[in-house]
Amino acid sequence: MIPDTADVVICGAGPVGLLIALGLAQQGIDTVIIEKRERRAQEALGRACTLYPRTLELLEQLDVADEMNQVAFTGRTYAVYRDGKRQIRQTWQSVLPYMDSSFHNYIMNLRQHKSESIFASRYLADHGRAVHYEWELKGYDIDTSLADGHNVTVSVSNEAAGSRNIRCKYLVGADGGKSLVRELAGVTMGGTETTYKWVRMDGRMKTNMPEPNVMFASLETKTHGNVLWLRLDNDAYRIGFALTPRLQEKYPDGPTQDQAVAEAVECLKPFELEIERVDWWTCYSVKQKVAQTMHKDDYILLAGDAAHTHSSAFAQGMNTGVHDATNLIWKLAGTLKGWYKPGVLATYDTERRGVALKLISIDQRAAAAVSGDVPAEYGALGLSVEEAMTSIFERNLAFTVGLGISYEASVLNREPLAATLLAGTRSPDALLYAPGPAVPVRLHDITHRQSRGRWTVLVFAGHTCCTRDGLVTLRRQLEAGEGAGDGVDTQRWSQAYQLATVMVGSTWSPWDAFDGPSIGRLYFDKDGVAHARYGVYPDSGAIVVVRPDGIFAFAAPLHELEKIWQYFDAIFA
CATH class of the missing domain: 3.40.30.20 (Phenol hydroxylase, C-terminal dimerisation domain)
Incomplete structure (x- = not known):
């Protein structure tokens, strides 16, 4: 049953929305999370899967990392192939030892619907709260004159149960790239829409490619860009490739599933590939955009894809969303408890939007290289697409695995008078x-x-x-x-x-x-x-x-x- 009041209403039951709901509930904050889709339909959507060391450290804060490790594929190995021959790339020779600064010195591959199931189950088991599926946001109003602090009235509807109003103190939009919360708040997205189109496909697959169960593999091709190969949870694998200009001309309306399967088989050559079962597939256009603000009108907050969209080149989608969630949870919970001055919650926007802007800058170059294009600045140096990709990754590996993400000086991050760490950086473990x-x-x-x-x-x-x-x-x-x-x-x-x-x-x-x-x-x-x-x-x-x-x-x-x-x-x- 939809309640009449709550501290926080969260729109969107993807991984980011679920984590925010769980984290706030763990701190005694009264939350309601709504999702316009039926549960199975929601779980059939986006398929983020790769999680890096710092993200896993953050998931430990919410007591879900251990359970995820029980069902995920975890690894520390990689392979790169070109013309069927194994290549050594300094990129990953550099990143694997770098991850040793964390006790989570591995990469986890776990499909998004598995993560969502763990988060939602914990939300229900530990706090008696369930996601309200098939409830759609219709609008909201803000009235700051109300004495009880429930200044936001959120209107929702369900086809069977009708319409309801929920009075709350904050509304969080974690409702994806087409966020209705963002649209209603009048927040625009700045950035670009590229001509790049990528295919991603999960399922049961058989191949004679050597070492198919490495953490990930990539194949450098001239026909399908930089081909992605991942071992996933259960018996599944993921293959991904770019729809190069030649393929876009071949499939002007986008490929069908059968055509995508045929191209997947083609892109793995000279290795053989048999796709025995397709669990999920998508063909999407790469967009690189960031919301003008992630904190609007004091009471409206955006997180995850609702605030920033980009390619899956370096698998940053869910990782960035988890960072958003954990940054927001403590600031919002503490504000609701009366602990903080207003400037603390305001740093959510400055910190996380700053990271999103840096991510977009990296992604613009990475997405081009994955698609088979040499970014202009690297082309001017006479670099090949493989050399450009290596350079982009090596220059940003600390950011990519999350251990090097940092925040600028602020009321929260002050220059220390002792110790030698930089304020705003990850605190070391020991x-x-x-x-x-x-x-x-x-x-x-x-x-x-x-x-x-x-x-x-x-x-x-x-x-x-x-x-x-x-x-x-x-x-x-x-x-x-x-x-x-x-x-x-x-x-x-x-x-x-x-x-x-x-x-x-x-x-x-x-x-x-x-x-x-x-x-x-x-x-x-x-x-x-x-x-x-x-x-x-x-x-x-x-x-x-x-x-x-x-x-x-x-x-x-x-x-x-x-x-x-x-x-x-x-x-x-």
Whole structure:
């Protein structure tokens, strides 16, 4: 039954909408998610499948990565072929070791409908909420005079149940490239529509291509562009190819399924291919566009394909959508809880739209190369299409796998006064130990999984023989709320962050190391790796602030707690 009120109404039950609904529900936010299509029809649509290391780290925050790994195909191997011969491309020789900076040092292939099923099932099982399928958005009105804060009235309808109004505080459009939320909000898309057309096909396939079960393979052809080959979940594979100008002339209205199958067989030559079953296929035109804003009229937010569209050249669609979702969840939930000043939610647009614009810039070049064209700037250098593709990927591999995505300086990302990380970048992971068990604990488990929308203040204690006096003083200041300035009550912020102490080495008891209890939960950095990755000198220590989405935000010396309070004062209400 559609409720009369909710904190947030989410339009669109693709992976992005489902993740936003799940993440908000995990933080106690009342959500309603509607989808205009019947469930099977919705699941038969887009087929994003490839997920990179940083995306998997973010999915850990929502406790779905483990379940996805149980059914996905995961791999660390690749193959490139040209004229039937195996090629070595430095591109992937570079990216595979780079992924070792994450404990998710692999790539996951899992078809979108499987991901959606996991997200929706978790939403129902853990929170008693179900997607309202076959409910269509008809319109919305905003009235800021309402005292209860439910300023948005969303009108929806169902063929059998009729029309309903839902009063909510925010409306999120995660309803795809043809977003009705975006259209109703009057948000235009800036960018280009290319002449490139690509075919993607999933199903059961047999081939004599060597090593067909690698993570992915590509075939450099003159007839079908750069051909994609992926091993998927279950017994399925994916093949993808470009409709080159010759093929577009051959199929002016686009190919039928039988014609697409015939071209798939042709594009894999000299290897043989038999397509035994087609699960899904599409022929689509490449569009590269970004919404003018992802946050309209204070109460309307856009995410995923509703905010940006591009090719599948480097498999960025769902990855970018997951980044959108996890960036939005903590900001929106905290705003609804009254934790944040208005400027925090506004950073959703500046951060994620900035990333989308960079993605489009990369995609314009990558899509051309995949389609068999040399981008102009590379053509001027006399490079071949294969050389151009290698250059594009190598220059952007950190961004592509997500570990190098970063955000500009802002109220959230301040130049640190300690440590050597850049604010706005991913916080590193490392293995720590809790007192007692000899079982390691990942630092990301503390800053990601345990945070549930809260910030993490990590007290890097270093060598406690050198930092003990400073830690004793810091503990006293935290307990008394000292250093925050006149009229600032730090206690009202305490629910929005968690504390943890990380020391080099180990100790029998916190009292032996700190002359008292540790600051928050205690963890041992036995070999100093965590301190080194954060750039904290062990003899000095530091206070490090990590955002709820695992982004490094700020750091100050142990003796400058007031700088931490000043940082939070610009963010917390």
